[in-house]
Amino acid sequence: MSDLKAPIAVRCTPELVYNYAAGRYGSLFLQGLKEGRILASRCRRCARTLVPPRLACTGCFGAMEDAVELEPRGELLAFTLVAFPFLDPFTGIQRPIPYCYGMVRFAGADNTFQYFLSEKDPAKLRVGQPVRAVFRAAAERVGEMADLLYFEPGIGG
Amino acid sequence: MSDLKAPIAVRCTPELVYNYAAGRYGSLFLQGLKEGRILASRCRRCARTLVPPRLACTGCFGAMEDAVELEPRGELLAFTLVAFPFLDPFTGIQRPIPYCYGMVRFAGADNTFQYFLSEKDPAKLRVGQPVRAVFRAAAERVGEMADLLYFEPGIGG
Amino acid sequence: MGERVAIIGAGQTPHRSRRLDVSAPELIDEAVQAALADAGLEPDGIDAIVVGNMEHFEGIHLSDLWAVEGTGGVGKPHLKIATGGTTGSSLAQAAYYLVAGGMFPTVLAVGWERLSDSEGETTTGIVTAFDPIYERPTLAGAVSGLAVMACQYQARTGVRAEEAALVVVQARENAARNPHAHLSKAVTVPEVLASPLLSSPLRYLDMCPTSDGACAVVFTSRPGARRAAWVRGVASRHNHTLLGDVAEGAHDYINTLEQAAADAYGQAGIRDPRREFDVVEMYEPCTWAALEWAESLGLAPRGHAAALWADGTARRDGDLPINPSGGVLCANPIGATGLVRVAEASAQVRAAAGPLQVDGVRTALVTGFGGSFWSEVMILGSEA
Amino acid sequence: MGERVAIIGAGQTPHRSRRLDVSAPELIDEAVQAALADAGLEPDGIDAIVVGNMEHFEGIHLSDLWAVEGTGGVGKPHLKIATGGTTGSSLAQAAYYLVAGGMFPTVLAVGWERLSDSEGETTTGIVTAFDPIYERPTLAGAVSGLAVMACQYQARTGVRAEEAALVVVQARENAARNPHAHLSKAVTVPEVLASPLLSSPLRYLDMCPTSDGACAVVFTSRPGARRAAWVRGVASRHNHTLLGDVAEGAHDYINTLEQAAADAYGQAGIRDPRREFDVVEMYEPCTWAALEWAESLGLAPRGHAAALWADGTARRDGDLPINPSGGVLCANPIGATGLVRVAEASAQVRAAAGPLQVDGVRTALVTGFGGSFWSEVMILGSEA
Ligand SMILES: [Zn+2]
Ligand SMILES: [Zn+2]
Secondary structure (H helix, E strand, O other): OOOOOOOOEEEEOOEOOEEEEOHHHHHHHHHHHHOOOEEEEEOOOOOOEEOOOOOEOOOOOOEOOEEEEEOOEEEEEEEEEEOOOOEOOOOOOEOOOOEEEEEEEEOOOOOOEEEEEOOOOHHHOOOOOEEEEEEOOHHHOOOOHHHEEEEEEOOOO | OOOOOOOOEEEEOOEOOEEEEOHHHHHHHHHHHHOOOEEEEEOOOOOOEEOOOOOEOOOOOOEOOEEEEEOOEEEEEEEEEEOOOOEOOOOOOEOOOOEEEEEEEEOOOOOOEEEEEOOOOHHHOOOOOEEEEEEOOHHHOOOOHHHEEEEEEOOOO | OOOOOEEEEEEEOOOEOOOOOOOHHHHHHHHHHHHHHHHOOOHHHOOEEEEEOOHHHOOOOOHHHHHHHHHOOOOOOEEEOOOHHHHHHHHHHHHHHHHHOOOOOEEEEEEEEEHHHHOOOHHHHHHOOOOOOOOOOOOOHHHHHHHHHHHHHHHHHOOOHHHHHHHHHHHHHHHOOOOOOOOOOOOOHHHHHHOOEEEOOEEHHHEOOOOEEEEEEEEEOOOOOOOOEEEEEEEEEOOOOOHHHHOOOOOOOOHHHHHHHHHHHHHHOOOOHHHHOOEEEOOOOEHHHHHHHHHHOOOOOOOOOHHHHHOOOOOOOOOOOEOOOOOHHHOOOHHHHHHHHHHHHHHHHOOOOHHHOOOOOOEEEEEEEEOOOEEEEEEEEOOO | OOOOOEEEEEEEOOOEOOOOOOOHHHHHHHHHHHHHHHHOOOHHHOOEEEEEOOHHHOOOOOHHHHHHHHHOOOOOOEEEOOOHHHHHHHHHHHHHHHHHOOOOOEEEEEEEEEHHHHOOOHHHHHHOOOOOOOOOOOOOHHHHHHHHHHHHHHHHHOOOHHHHHHHHHHHHHHHOOOOOOOOOOOOOHHHHHHOOEEEOOEEHHHEOOOOEEEEEEEEEOOOOOOOOEEEEEEEEEOOOOOHHHHOOOOOOOOHHHHHHHHHHHHHHOOOOHHHHOOEEEOOOOEHHHHHHHHHHOOOOOOOOOHHHHHOOOOOOOOOOOEOOOOOHHHOOOHHHHHHHHHHHHHHHHOOOOHHHOOOOOOEEEEEEEEOOOEEEEEEEEOOO
């Protein structure tokens, strides 16, 4: 076969639309955010409490039949400041940087919850710090993740 | 868990970019189209001739080391008129319909080649019909698939 | 060689156009819980899980990660299988091999899809499964791929559209008894012929729907006293990258099915498939495919499969019932579709098919279709 | 239980930022031909093929269909595996199970990726592997996921960035001998600390690259007289859907690795991993991961892995060479990356590693990482 003088590449820029069903438990959680509440699920078999709530317990695969409301505060277990540019798959355009997010354990939960932090200087954050959830103003909440604005350092931090 | 009154769905419309390397054999083929030629690969081990040309023989997994030029005509082995709307993954918008395409066996090839037909009335097409390849005007050809416009019914049809 | 393998339970969700009441893991969990209950097992009775969908339909690019809470797979050996339309039949084959190999006594196969999550753009998704340079420009998904096959079949046999239409007329009749079916409204031959043209010669009612749904099946080498459907033959034939290589002109379009059937029949000692099978659950994505593929399976002479539907042979009370469930033409959650065939056939063999039960089923034939005209065959029997 | 399984050959492409001279099937074919030659086999000596990539990076949604001409898989049993970062290690495990189960004597594992085809938007692709509602809004792919882990490790141990930086300094030194490596230019600790911040505390030079490349490895139960690396332990631990469940606060972030290692060590009879392994090929996507995971593997006490790099233990001429190939930090064709670790470790055990060879390797440890902090472990030995 002859030599390759001018390699060719073919461009394709698909644009697709997805519409994800939150389902019974996810709808409950998002509706809770609209009301300014953090809802979790609790397992009757092993007593595990998880947020966001879900059908199947991560500990025992039992059905998590009980919904419980958690206080909107917790402990920051880890965090990062994202500083590099990349395309956001939600929009197809670059996600605004820099931003901070972290893993928060709500008081009374067994797992952690990954979400934005208000603070943008990682030097001012520390593992173990108390944080509290801040919501949009009630009139602006629509039942989506963005109803929860971020966690901010709380008293005792 | 409480009843589901208002199920929620979350929308995501990612836009992604891909740029596919045609590689040695594909670049040869696309460059051939620019020159108004149909190039195939031939296997030294089993004598199979395939278009588009490729590295590995579909018959014996041998390396297809010989390039051969085929006459730009063949036999129509099957066809369809596409009449329903769908999003084209190349563009993210609806592909223009209706259009006809078919499977053409080039004279001297062992496989068939899937491509557009000029005719848009399937009643005027028949399996076994001779067809010939029609290219863009030489000055407009750039080394891409679209340099080959379509197959049209040939003499003897 | 290997352990003998039995199916001892299966579960399905209802298959619907949009299951907005459940997330993907919740949808999956419905089928898994039903299968565990049918098999009389607790989650800890499962040694490994194989799970599959076609992730581009949901745009979730680690679908086994997403699904794990629904399957009960956390911390267990867990394998994703995604082979296009054959995903469901590949799941069944993978589960079979894992059990037959002796390393996992009991394996759960789970197939699922939520085609509604991509807002009906199933064809766009399917096009992206094919070569981006040579075949995407022309291909209109499974619809046009199957239309090309139907064109060739029609040209070779002279079979008419009204003969093919009988396949979906009967499928809908069968689906009327099936609570899991997505489409169960009766249709007539004139309605099929008057439905919109999708891709000649295929019309809207010739083609399978797109559904949300899930299915789970339990394979084991230790059925104990439970009613079992034994796996007696397994074969898979995948072929080429380009459809142009597939269509190079064999006497049938999809010679992978003839090859896979010959292999599986040999394993099971089937010599006269038309007489020896008591029921068939065939992956028929369109009416025309059912005709050609019944011939590839040796159920009718070449060019003569339409008679199976015309003379009543394929009816649920006929001599060789084909798709008493209503088949793919009445429910098509893609990653589950092939596994639904296995679930339905195993229920027939286990005499557990309820309102769909065919009398006296001892041997059942199951097929899967997908990819670039790939074929998979599984044979189930009441004895090992 | 099962057949004893040996690796008798492996092949790789050079891993580069953009392989525009070959299409995907051609790239794959380079590695397959090299592996067949290394194993002394013709294509008909392969009984089944497992092939893997992460198809969303190329936007080709039946990547096994696309790859089949490169693997030689037409008409053969053929299985696609795609488990994210673990894809390559999962391929090795699947090939092992297929051979160990006794149904396929010789299986070829093929991993590949062309990250350049998505124009560098690897992070976007990785984000789409995670839950669309709860985790996509915040996640910045593997980079931020690993950054969170590094933050927790740093907080727990007090290890400093300059200590972590030594991992990539040494990796580049090793890669300078490796013709397949993508990055082999020497770097210094000050250069690492001055490189751009990606996601705190990770900087550009802490993180692996994105590469185009392929790798193939031959597993067999019938090595005959060929030099063989025997599989002595295999374990996989996949965990939860949500990263928030993973990070719930074990003493190490990624307890799947500790669990998988304990399982595999038990199979192989390893009691003192620091002394019993002669070489390690670890999947280290970033410098900090190498530190924490060396501890999870029992190669150093908790909080003290940095000493392995600081005191020369991990050097290629040290007491426990870690990634003499240069590792993931120097080449990362994602679907191949885990299989490259297996290829490199098997070459070490077979005394076929050429310029990378470590003296007297009898036992080698291999790891894979991916998904939602999933871990896979394989142990290779010169005796069965
Ligand atoms: Zn529980
Ligand atoms: Zn050949």
